[in-house]
Amino acid sequence: xxxxxxxxxxxxxxxxxxxxxxxxxxxxxxxxxxxxxxxxxxxxxxxxxxxxxxxxxxxxxxxxxxxxxxxxxxxxxxxxxxxxxxxxxxxxxxxxxxxxxxxxxxxxxxxxxxxxxxxxxxxxxxxxxxxxxxxxxxxxxxxxxxxxxxxxxxxxxxxxxxxxxxxxxxxxxxxxxxxxxxxxxxxxxxxxxxxxxxxxxxxxxxxxxxxxxxxxxxxxxxxxxxxxxxxxxxxxxxxxxxxxxxxxxxxxxxxxxxxxxxxxxxxxxxxxxxxxxxxxxxxxxxxxxxxxxxxxxxxxxxxxxxxxxxxxxxxxxxxxxxxxxxxxxxxxxxxxxxxxxxxxxxxxxxxxxxxxxxxxxxxxxx
Amino acid sequence: xxxxxxxxxxxxxxxxxxxxxxxxxxxxxxxxxxxxxxxxxxxxxxxxxxxxxxxxxxxxxxxxxxxxxxxxxxxxxxxxxxxxxxxxxxxxxxxxxxxxxxxxxxxxxxxxxxxxxxxxxxxxxxxxxxxxxxxxxxxxxxxxxxxxxxxxxxxxxxxxxxxxxxxxxxxxxxxxxxxxxxxxxxxxxxxxxxxxxxxxxxxxxxxxxxxxxxxxxxxxxxxxxxxxxxxxxxxxxxxxxxxxxxxxx
Amino acid sequence: xxxxxxxxxxxxxxxxxxxxxxxxxxxxxxxxxxxxxxxxxxxxxxxxxxxxxxxxxxxxxxxxxxxxxxxxxxxxxxxxxxxxxxxxxxxxxxxxxxxxxxxxxxxxxxxxxxxxxxxxxxxxxxxxxxxxxxxxxxxxxxxxxxxxxxxxxxxxxxxxxxxxxxxxxxxxxxxxxxxxxxxxxxxxxxxxxxxxxxxxxxxxxxxxxxxxxxxxxxxxxxxxxxxxxxxxxxxxxxxxxxxxxxxxxxxxxxxxxxxxxxxxxxxxxxxxxxxxxxxxxxxxxxxxxxxxxxxxxxx
Numbered sequence: 003x004x005x006x007x008x009x010x011x012x013x014x015x016x017x018x019x020x021x022x023x024x025x026x027x028x029x030x031x032x033x034x035x036x037x038x039x040x041x042x043x044x045x046x047x048x049x050x051x052x053x054x055x056x057x058x059x060x061x062x063x064x065x066x067x068x069x070x071x072x073x074x075x076x077x078x079x080x081x082x083x084x085x086x087x088x089x090x091x092x093x094x095x096x097x098x099x100x101x102x103x104x105x106x107x108x109x110x111x112x113x114x115x116x117x118x119x120x121x122x123x124x125x126x127x128x129x130x131x132x133x134x135x136x137x138x139x140x141x142x143x144x145x146x147x148x149x150x151x152x153x154x155x156x157x158x159x160x161x162x163x164x165x166x167x168x169x170x171x172x173x174x175x176x177x178x179x180x181x182x183x184x185x186x187x188x189x190x191x192x193x194x195x196x197x198x199x200x201x202x203x204x205x206x207x208x209x210x211x212x213x214x215x216x217x218x219x220x221x222x223x224x225x226x227x228x229x230x231x232x233x234x235x236x237x238x239x240x241x242x243x244x245x246x247x248x249x250x251x252x253x254x255x256x257x258x259x260x261x262x263x264x265x266x267x268x269x270x271x272x273x274x275x276x277x278x279x280x281x282x283x284x285x286x287x288x289x290x291x292x293x294x295x296x297x298x299x300x301x302x303x304x305x306x307x308x309x310x311x312x313x314x315x316x317x318x319x320x321x322x323x324x325x326x327x328x329x330x331x332x333x334x335x336x337x338x339x340x341x342x343x344x345x346x347x348x349x350x351x352x353x354x355x356x357x358x359x360x361x362x363x364x365x366x367x368x
Numbered sequence: 369x370x371x372x373x374x375x376x377x378x379x380x381x382x383x384x385x386x387x388x389x390x391x392x393x394x395x396x397x398x399x400x401x402x403x404x405x406x407x408x409x410x411x412x413x414x415x416x417x418x419x420x421x422x423x424x425x426x427x428x429x430x431x432x433x434x435x436x437x438x439x440x441x442x443x444x445x446x447x448x449x450x451x452x453x454x455x456x457x458x459x460x461x462x463x464x465x466x467x468x469x470x471x472x473x474x475x476x477x478x479x480x481x482x483x484x485x486x487x488x489x490x491x492x493x494x495x496x497x498x499x500x501x502x503x504x505x506x507x508x509x510x511x512x513x514x515x516x517x518x519x520x521x522x523x524x525x526x527x528x529x530x531x532x533x534x535x536x537x538x539x540x541x542x543x544x545x546x547x548x549x550x551x552x553x554x555x556x557x558x559x560x561x562x563x564x565x566x567x568x569x570x571x572x573x574x575x576x577x578x579x580x581x582x583x584x585x586x587x588x589x590x591x592x593x594x595x596x597x598x599x600x601x602x603x604x605x606x607x608x609x610x611x612x613x614x615x616x617x
Numbered sequence: 618x619x620x621x622x623x624x625x626x627x628x629x630x631x632x633x634x635x636x637x638x639x640x641x642x643x644x645x646x647x648x649x650x651x652x653x654x655x656x657x658x659x660x661x662x663x664x665x666x667x668x669x670x671x672x673x674x675x676x677x678x679x680x681x682x683x684x685x686x687x688x689x690x691x692x693x694x695x696x697x698x699x700x701x702x703x704x705x706x707x708x709x710x711x712x713x714x715x716x717x718x719x720x721x722x723x724x725x726x727x728x729x730x731x732x733x734x735x736x737x738x739x740x741x742x743x744x745x746x747x748x749x750x751x752x753x754x755x756x757x758x759x760x761x762x763x764x765x766x767x768x769x770x771x772x773x774x775x776x777x778x779x780x781x782x783x784x785x786x787x788x789x790x791x792x793x794x795x796x797x798x799x800x801x802x803x804x805x806x807x808x809x810x811x812x813x814x815x816x817x818x819x820x821x822x823x824x825x826x827x828x829x830x831x832x833x834x835x836x837x838x839x840x841x842x843x844x845x846x847x848x849x850x851x852x853x854x855x856x857x858x859x860x861x862x863x864x865x866x867x868x869x870x871x872x873x874x875x876x877x878x879x880x881x882x883x884x885x886x887x888x889x890x891x892x893x894x895x896x897x898x899x900x901x902x903x904x905x906x907x908x909x910x911x912x913x914x915x916x
């Protein structure tokens with residue numbers, strides 16, 4: 003076993019390669035199939051992969067639960083409009099923004115607009131993070147949830163920057179499947195490098211026992227804050243890509259339902275590993291799309307009054323969420339560390355230590 | 369008559385083999401000491417008797433019944449009451465409410481009322497502070513409350529885990545005096561203690577644990593006469609002066 | 618005369634709204650105190666009772682019976698939640714439990730969406746919800762007075778229960794030290810189930826007035842109340858029963874006060890302000906206005 007170090011190094015770094023390879027393969031498959039609906043599904047799926055990985059970067063390493071991610075997705079989405087639209091476009095899309103504002107004059111190329119939005123959001127996240135990292139467990143989650151609500155309510159009212167509760171219109175569709183897959187791969191790489199970095203390692207040590215980690219000189223709050231800020235910036239990219247893909251939205255598209263979906267993806271896949279985030283996002287995105295199509299098909303049958311359709315007592319609405327919620331509860335109960343149990347996908351296998359364990363590890367305590 | 373009998377008990381804490389092949393016997397009316405250094409497996413033994421930790425193998429037999437692996441709430445109903453390390457009174461409940469919680473398994477209300485009277489007579493401070501939150505009591509008073517609360521369940525065996533821990537030396541003497549008084553009440557006591565000297569002063573017999581095994585057992589005199597034990601456990605550091613018979617106040 | 622009458626009206630509405638908020642917060646806190654579970658799905662208990670009003674209300678039964686049956690439904694669902702979803706994750710971290718409750722909340726909402734309707738439905742309500750009465754020359758809404766009385770009765774009853782019965786004492790003891798409560802012979806599952814039952818009962822009572830006030834029920838009807846419960850309990854103290862009551866009343870006075878005196882365009886930001894207060898409160902005084910007198914030793 004003398005040559006183990008090199009071998010295990012290859013094995014370790016095979017993880018991001020495998021995950022990125024999976025994404026590229028799916029993208030290539032979608033493009034080859036050339037089905038508009040499927041392409042759309044896969045594009046949105048990559049944004050979900052990006053967001054789940056962003057959430058994993060914080061939640062998986064720190065063990066704290068954030069329900070506030072979509073606040074930053076929203077900020078990222080709207081900020082990408084401020085930076086990315088020309089002043090003529092802004093007149094249509096954000097008609098209430100005063101032309102005297104500095105931001106009104108800014109008009110960057112697409113990729114630069116996304117990067118600017120990410121930086122702006124990361125700054126906002128960093129500012130909030132200074133406060134949040136002081137909180138523990140449930141308090142942290144409630145605070146981030148409260149922040150989600152604050153951002154939602156402010157966005158709904160502040161027409162100058164968001165167009166309020168009205169649907170944003172006139173955004174060009176610039177996000178393509180290749181752009182999303184590229185960003186998703188970048189996020190996977192960033193998340194993996196972060197996890198394996200000394201900051202990530204220290205943070206994971208603090209996840210098990212905050213006080214013990216602090217006692218060996220780890221500045222837990224600083225590590226958390228760095229992960230949080232990074233996660234906010236990555237989330238903003240997801241928001242921006244989504245904005246330029248969906249092109250019509252309101253602040254209510256960045257709220258509870260969406261939060262639930264990403265949290266479900268992460269929990270089902272397993273929060274403690276990047277692989278868990280990616281696998282969870284892909285599995286949930288594809289299976290909920292399948293469910294949704296089944297739901298639609300059943301509803302069409304019923305509306306058309308076919309003999310089979312008449313067996314359905316009612317319209318199926320929310321069926322997908324029900325299945326998703328049940329799967330999530332079952333996973334939390336039966337396999338609390340998610341499908342991948344905190345492990346990373348590796349090649350060659352073996353030597354893959356389960357990532358130090360997951361959020362819900364101390365089951366037989368008490 | 370043998371009240372409590374542990375046979376070949378093995379308990380693990382994760383990978384740590386905390387208690388190894390432990391045999392122990394407590395006769396009716398005895399005060400039995402379970403002594404040893406920190407980490408010798410004393411508290412783990414106690415937790416497995418109480419059902420808070422499940423032994424890997426072996427049996428816990430109480431009054432002829434096998435109680436191994438029963439949940440804590442049922443063990444108490446069999447007649448074993450714990451006085452936990454750190455006292456573990458309910459701080460936001462009043463003294464009286466703590467006593468009533470001790471009798472949570474007693475359904476006869478008049479019996480509960482009579483017992484409260486009885487233990488308040490025995491510990492006058494508890495009557496004095498009856499309606500105060502128990503968290504406001506001093507450490508020694510909390511220990512008395514913890515004992516009284518355990519007695520409220522009308523147990524046949526009292527398990528005491530480190531009752532002297534964290535108390536001022538003068539109070540330690542008080543507490544040991546209290547334990548020896550339990551004998552007069554007809555109570556059987558299994559006393560887990562690090563304070564070897566004081567324990568040997570009041571116990572009928574004692575078991576000396578080391579690294580999860582019984583290293584020696586016998587009467588206090590037998591234990592004291594073991595030169596090794598004298599050196600290892602009684603040699604240095606103990607501040608209490610040995611007093612052969614605790615004097616009654 | 619006018620100003621006195623205004624003031625009395627303000628007082629009555631604030632006390633009635635505050636009482637309901639206090640009950641909402643209590644339903645959250647009573648479970649949190651024992652199990653460290655912040656139950657997101659608490660709002661869905663209110664929804665369940667609301668749909669109870671709708672469905673049972675279609676029968677010929679008198680409204681009081683309908684109301685009692687609806688409250689019972691909320692209690693049953695609360696017990697079911699505990700049994701099916703929360704008991705298996707009881708020893709997991711607070712974060713895991715919170716996420717579980719988020720899933721339960723989504724599940725129940727979606728079930729309502731599927732089985733009933735996404736659209737608001739109006740249940741049969743007795744006329745007291747719209748009547749006003751004149752007491753000593755001052756006009757007040759009847760429902761405000763009823764809510765005020767009911768909330769005070771419920772709070773008093775709960776207080777007596779927690780002080781005088783052994784089950785109530787066990788609940789408080791378990792909030793202090795859960796393991797020790799088991800060691801004095803109390804059945805852990807029963808205590809937690811009792812806490813959930815009380816939580817369901819409170820949600821049911823709240824639902825009668827909440828739905829009576831807005832006159833309709835829809836799958837997301839529980840969201841606003843659960844937010845209120847969050848704010849009130851964080852402000853008052855998440856692990857203090859007194860704190861929850863205090864937080865509820867403070868929030869009641871604040872809400873009605875802001876509604877009465879704040880200009881309309883600032884009022885639009887009311888929720889944002891409230892939740893900013895929550896964040897500040899968590900940071901500055903995480904234990905709330907009333908902190909537990911004795912910190913728990915074993916958590």
